[in-house]
Amino acid sequence: MNHLLWPDWYFEDITYIPAGFFEKNKIRYLICDIDNTLVSYTDPLPTPPVLDFFETLEREGVQLAFVSNNSKQRVTTFAEPTGKPAVYSAAKPLRRGVRAAMNAIHATLEECAMLGDQLLTDGLAAKNIGMRMILVNPIKDDKKNMLFRTKRRIERPVLRNYLKQHAINDPRPWKSLKTRRKK
Numbered sequence: 175m176n177h178l179l180w181p182d183w184y185f186e187d188i189t190y191i192p193a194g195f196f197e198k199n200k201i202r203y204l205i206c207d208i209d210n211t212l213v214s215y216t217d218p219l220p221t222p223p224v225l226d227f228f229e230t231l232e233r234e235g236v237q238l239a240f241v242s243n244n245s246k247q248r249v250t251t252f253a254e255p256t257g258k259p260a261v262y263s264a265a266k267p268l269r270r271g272v273r274a275a276m277n278a279i280h281a282t283l284e285e286c287a288m289l290g291d292q293l294l295t296d297g298l299a300a301k302n303i304g305m306r307m308i309l310v311n312p313i314k315d316d317k318k319n320m321l322f323r324t325k326r327r328i329e330r331p332v333l334r335n336y337l338k339q340h341a342i343n344d345p346r347p348w349k350s351l352k353t354r355r356k357k
């Protein structure tokens with residue numbers, strides 16, 4: 175049952191996405207989460223690996239738009255120097271923010287994918303629209319509030335099952351969560 179939440183692809187982080195990936199999978203438009211997908215919550219601006227990733231996208235002819243549930247200030251500070259459109263307070267997993275980001279780059283659903291670190295916000299938003307989903311591990315520990323913990327608790331068995339089925343051996347997200355809980 176929980177395979178309904180499975181992503182189409184999983185990578186440890188953005189640097190693991192192989193060259194030619196977007197071209198090969200006919201992804202011409204990328205709707206991208208910011209927090210814990212590209213940078214941690216405490217990084218206001220794109221870091222060098224993120225800038226490299228943006229260059230790769232450019233090389234592969236991928237149009238990029240950001241979609242974040244975070245505030246206007248956080249999102250515009252991050253996105254403005256990149257010159258890419260960004261939707262803040264997007265209310266993922268609802269569709270409207272993602273739709274707005276798609277419209278900003280004139281994306282077609284068939285050639286569009288979502289990149290994010292959370293199955294229950296980014297992933298579910300993508301599924302709600304019928305968009306393909308690329309999942310990466312969260313860069314840093316989540317915000318420590320109840321909502322985030324609950325979301326991760328629901329995601330964990332789904333991810334574990336997905337990775338098992340795909341013979342992927344990278345248990346980092348729930349390993350760190352387990353360790354933290356024991357303390």
Ligand SMILES: [Mg+2]
Nearest residue numbers: 207209210291
């Ligand atoms: Mg995120």
